[in-house]
Amino acid sequence: MSAIVQARELSRWYGIVMGLNNVSFEIEPGLTGLVGPNGAGKSTLIQIITGQLQPSSGDLTVFDERPWNNPRLLKRIGYCPEGEAIPKDLRPLDWLKGLGLMSGISEDDVGGRCEQILDRVGLPREHWSKRMTQYSKGMKQRVKLAQGLLHGPDLLVLDEPMNGLDPMGRQEVTNMLKQLVEQGVSILISSHILAELESLCQSILVLNWGRVLASGSQKEIRSDLKNWSEELTIQCDAPEKLARHFFDAGVLLGFDLDAQESLLHIRVKNATEFYQRFTGLLLGSDVTVHSIRSQSRSLRNIYDKVTT
Amino acid sequence: MNAPPPVPPQSVTKNSDLNPAFARALKGIWLFTWKSQLTWKRLPLLLLGFLALPVLIFITTPSPKTWAYSHRPQINEPDEDFNSFSRRLSRDNLRLTKTQKSGLQKIFFEEYERSQTILDSAPAPEGGTDRLSPEIEACHQRILERAKPVLDEKQMDRLDAFSPRDKSEGRRQFLDQVWERTTPFYRLLIDLYFFIVLPLNCVRMCGSVIRDELEADTLSFLTTRPLSRAKLLVIMFLSQTGWLQITMLIQTLLVFGTGWFREIPDLGSLFFLFLLAQIFAIWAWSGLGLFLGQVSKRFMALALLYGAVVEMGIGRIPTNINNLSLMVHLKTLLGKSDVLQNIYSWPAAGVAGAVGSLLFGAAIFLSLAAVMFTFKEYHRISETKK
Numbered sequence: 001m002s003a004i005v006q007a008r009e010l011s012r013w014y015g016i017v018m019g020l021n022n023v024s025f026e027i028e029p030g031l032t033g034l035v036g037p038n039g040a041g042k043s044t045l046i047q048i049i050t051g052q053l054q055p056s057s058g059d060l061t062v063f064d065e066r067p068w069n070n071p072r073l074l075k076r077i078g079y080c081p082e083g084e085a086i087p088k089d090l091r092p093l094d095w096l097k098g099l100g101l102m103s104g105i106s107e108d109d110v111g112g113r114c115e116q117i118l119d120r121v122g123l124p125r126e127h128w129s130k131r132m133t134q135y136s137k138g139m140k141q142r143v144k145l146a147q148g149l150l151h152g153p154d155l156l157v158l159d160e161p162m163n164g165l166d167p168m169g170r171q172e173v174t175n176m177l178k179q180l181v182e183q184g185v186s187i188l189i190s191s192h193i194l195a196e197l198e199s200l201c202q203s204i205l206v207l208n209w210g211r212v213l214a215s216g217s218q219k220e221i222r223s224d225l226k227n228w229s230e231e232l233t234i235q236c237d238a239p240e241k242l243a244r245h246f247f248d249a250g251v252l253l254g255f256d257l258d259a260q261e262s263l264l265h266i267r268v269k270n271a272t273e274f275y276q277r278f279t280g281l282l283l284g285s286d287v288t289v290h291s292i293r294s295q296s297r298s299l300r301n302i303y304d305k306v307t308t
Numbered sequence: 309m310n311a312p313p314p315v316p317p318q319s320v321t322k323n324s325d326l327n328p329a330f331a332r333a334l335k336g337i338w339l340f341t342w343k344s345q346l347t348w349k350r351l352p353l354l355l356l357g358f359l360a361l362p363v364l365i366f367i368t369t370p371s372p373k374t375w376a377y378s379h380r381p382q383i384n385e386p387d388e389d390f391n392s393f394s395r396r397l398s399r400d401n402l403r404l405t406k407t408q409k410s411g412l413q414k415i416f417f418e419e420y421e422r423s424q425t426i427l428d429s430a431p432a433p434e435g436g437t438d439r440l441s442p443e444i445e446a447c448h449q450r451i452l453e454r455a456k457p458v459l460d461e462k463q464m465d466r467l468d469a470f471s472p473r474d475k476s477e478g479r480r481q482f483l484d485q486v487w488e489r490t491t492p493f494y495r496l497l498i499d500l501y502f503f504i505v506l507p508l509n510c511v512r513m514c515g516s517v518i519r520d521e522l523e524a525d526t527l528s529f530l531t532t533r534p535l536s537r538a539k540l541l542v543i544m545f546l547s548q549t550g551w552l553q554i555t556m557l558i559q560t561l562l563v564f565g566t567g568w569f570r571e572i573p574d575l576g577s578l579f580f581l582f583l584l585a586q587i588f589a590i591w592a593w594s595g596l597g598l599f600l601g602q603v604s605k606r607f608m609a610l611a612l613l614y615g616a617v618v619e620m621g622i623g624r625i626p627t628n629i630n631n632l633s634l635m636v637h638l639k640t641l642l643g644k645s646d647v648l649q650n651i652y653s654w655p656a657a658g659v660a661g662a663v664g665s666l667l668f669g670a671a672i673f674l675s676l677a678a679v680m681f682t683f684k685e686y687h688r689i690s691e692t693k694k
Contacts, residue, residue, distance in 0.1 A: 047528075050528070050532050051531070051532065052528055052531055052532065052685070052686070053685050054685060069536055069537050069682060071328060071534040071535055071536050071539075072534070074532060074533065074534040074535075075326050075328065075534035077532065079528065079532040081525075081528050081529070083525055085524055085525035085526050086526065086529075087340065087344065087524065087526050087529075088344070088524065089343070089344045089347045089349065089350075090340065090343055090344055091343075094339060094340075094343050095340070097336070097339060098336040098337065098339040098340045099336065099529060099533065100336070101332050101333060101335050101336030101339070102328065102332075102333045102336040102337065102530070102533040102534075102535060103326055103328060103533050103534055104326030104327045104328030104329065104332060104333075104534060105326060106327070106332075107332070107335070131347075147529060151326055151534075152325075152326075
């Protein structure tokens with residue numbers, strides 16, 4: 001499958017401030033999460049992808065075309081920016097109609113299309129006649145999402161789309177995004193809510209300080225981290241005894257005991273080597289193990305690892 | 309318990325079906341322009357803007373009737389003239405006796421009142437005071453005739469040399485040379501509205517076209533549409549100037565309506581020429597505003613600087629270099645009106661050249677703005693600080 005977004009040695013400066021620092025990556029079709037703390041370069045990358053900024057050096061292509069001032073490509077991209085800003089004094093249908101006409105939807109179709117898309121993002125009809133200044137954060141987010149979907153884009157770029165949505169709204173949007181992906185739409189989504197990205201995204205791109213720290217599927221990233229220290233929580237009947245056994249075997253970096261819960265938290269030196277010896281070590285310890293949980297399975301843990 | 313999420317219908321629009329044409333995009337932007345301007349919240353300010361100038365004209369431009377009354381010929385106060393004559397006789401040792409005094413005073417009062425009644429009885433032509441001198445002379449003759457039984461010969465000689473005075477003479481000599489009845493109307497219409505309010509309004513509205521979007525953080529909704537940046541800017545310009553043409557047309561109708569109400573002569577001949585000049589003026593000033601808006605956030609300050617240097621400075625140099633001034637061309641256009649030419653005496657030149665220059669100016673400013681917008685990146689945080 002060919003990549004929809006390709007970046008080669010891409011850099012972007014704002015004066016002396018580095019937005020992106022010589023990054024190269026590819027984004028495959030499907031749902032990709034963009035993860036990183038504030039100032040990581042997420043918004044810069046999104047703005048380059050959506051043709052609002054130009055690279056200072058290097059190259060970025062979307063569907064094999066450069067986005068800057070490229071109407072042919074922008075026809076295939078939908079964008080939902082971060083924040084609550086939407087035009088004052090307009091009603092959602094008027095705004096969407098205007099944007100729809102600008103996008104090239106015919107006058108005959110634009111009205112129906114706008115109503116359809118507002119239904120799709122779940123904005124209740126009783127709010128359609130209100131001016132958008134009266135909207136709640138969640139309602140604004142839905143209208144913003146609608147304008148990104150209006151012209152049927154092949155790539156939808158969403159910057160923090162879940163902000164302001166209540167849990168039910170988040171679930172609705174998540175379902176909608178999944179259905180869009182099933183229909184062949186690729187989605188690049190930036191969010192701080194890592195748990196949602198984890199359940200939603202097939203692959204992720206981790207940014208920090210303008211650098212790509214990790215990219216690919218979650219499985220691939222974990223695989224890349226195989227030489228990094230691994231954290232496990234083991235519930236057993238004799239945590240202290242098990243800790244001593246692991247320590248004597250020379251596989252531990254450190255451990256914590258929770259005697260009340262009969263939990264042993266361990267950090268291992270080499271995850272691959274540890275898991276190869278794991279069964280033998282447990283059998284040799286003569287300790288009854290009730291459960292084993294890897295702390296490194298969550299996206300939060302991956303994120304923490306690559307950004308610290 | 310959460311309700312099941314709505315099942316989204318299949319998308320009917322594919323991006324391959326899209327046809328982002330110029331006219332279609334213009335309709336889209338036009339929708340934003342008028343819908344966001346015409347709101348209940350903005351309506352009071354809009355009405356205030358529309359009514360301010362007509363009200364000012366209504367207040368400062370008197371009707372012909374009012375003007376005629378305030379400028380009617382007025383003979384001087386009788387007691388003032390009588391006292392003056394009496395003092396003159398005293399200086400010449402021809403002092404009036406008590407009987408003479410009361411008799412002559414009565415004659416003065418009666419004849420002055422008679423003359424003023426005659427002057428007030430027929431409305432004077434606009435600004436005309438020609439009937440006053442004959443009436444003063446007639447009044448003087450009547451006083452002389454009636455005073456013969458009252459005064460002696462020497463006193464009569466003095467009275468013969470004394471004449472009733474014109475009360476408003478001094479004021480008329482100064483004011484009527486510079487300020488006619490219609491002057492406030494034309495000064496407000498041309499000097500204030502056409503050469504100050506209109507340019508500033510155009511620059512303000514078009515200079516903020518991109519800035520307002522940027523400050524509201526909504527520019528990205530427009531720049532991520534499938535339109536080239538230059539095309540987007542031209543469309544925004546046309547939409548904004550369209551709105552300005554409509555609002556300024558309403559303003560002009562109100563101003564001319566007030567002028568018609570105040571019975572300003574020859575308004576009809578000026579009206580269409582003025583509208584034509586206004587159409588070109590709006591394009592030219594809006595083009596300037598759009599360009600200055602691209603240059604800096606403080607585009608109004610730049611506009612004032614431009615006005616001082618180019619319009620007030622270079623535009624007044626009596627060589628061909630003054631063609632750089634937009635006002636020079638607008639004056640050429642308006643100078644085709646005899647009414648305005650009589651007031652302003654603008655230098656005559658070809659209308660076609662003036663129209664061409666204004667359109668060329670608008671095109672140059674628009675092109676410069678489009679080029680800047682094409683290559684300029686708008687990053688909200690950095691840009692709003694400029």
